[in-house]
Amino acid sequence: MPELPEVETIVRQCRPRLVGRRIAAFNSAWPRGCRPSVAHVRRNIVGRLVHAVSRRGKFIVLELDDGGHLLIHLRMSGRFEWLDGGNGRPRHVRAAWGLDDGNRLLFCDARKFGRITYTRDLAGATADLGPEPLERCFTAARLGHLLRHRRRQLKPLLLDQTVIAGLGNIYTDEALFRAGLHPLTRSDTLRPAQIRRLHQAIRSVLRLAIRNHGTTLDWIYPGGWMQRRLMVYGRTGEPCRRCRTAIVALRVGQRGTHICPKCQRRGEE
Ligand SMILES: [Zn+2]
Structure with missing residues (x-):
């Protein structure tokens, strides 16, 4: 999608x-x-x-x-x-x-x-849509507010278009990896440094993906190159680009979710 x-x-x-x-x-x-x-x-x-x-x-x-x-x-x-x-x-x-x-x-x-x-x-x-993550008003403080006021696991929360608009399965997995956060971490338990990292990760992965014209995984969306830059999404069993641990696939709320079990530990910095 x-x-x-x-x-x-x-x-x-x-x-x-x-x-x-x-x-x-x-x-x-x-x-x-x-x-x-x-x-x-x-x-x-x-x-x-x-x-x-x-x-x-x-x-x-x-x-x-x-x-x-x-x-x-x-x-x-x-x-x-x-x-x-x-x-x-x-x-x-x-x-x-x-x-x-x-x-x-x-x-x-x-x-x-x-x-x-x-x-x-x-x-x-469009009243039901959450903020645009690449707009200036989407600050780390705003993300912190969105996370603290919901007691939900990070993955389904970030996929929820009423919380943040535009993220789907690929870029949620990529942002969580880049932030070093496990997708099942509860949103109200993040420390300020983790919120800042997640904010930075969401914005940087979206910007990188736009520069690469998006991700092409099948005939539905042609012309993108971001698939070559993905860190975890669709890389089950392949070595993590940071630590060489094999990437693992989980199911989180019916969605296939990809993590590095070493770089994204639950409840750790
Ligand atoms: Zn790793």
């Missing part, structure tokens, strides 16, 4: 092709994927100029010239494809935007968990 760095990469790639373009057509043969409905989305976006393309958590956000917004969540297997002749006939097309320059942007999604939502109230539509 694409996480913050992958969604940020997609946003940066499609921004120059979308901003300033007028939406000439919208079609979807996938009623469940469009909120509130395909007809409502079409009625409200066709004829509008794309003013800006940005990201909020794992959502791609298209801001239209009349103040409306289109939120696109890729979920498990969603991806954008441009239909410009070179890529044959993409599979699993669920929705298509026609632009005034003749280009067509396709939303392809094999597993159909993706969502396209039109809203006139962006703040309301």
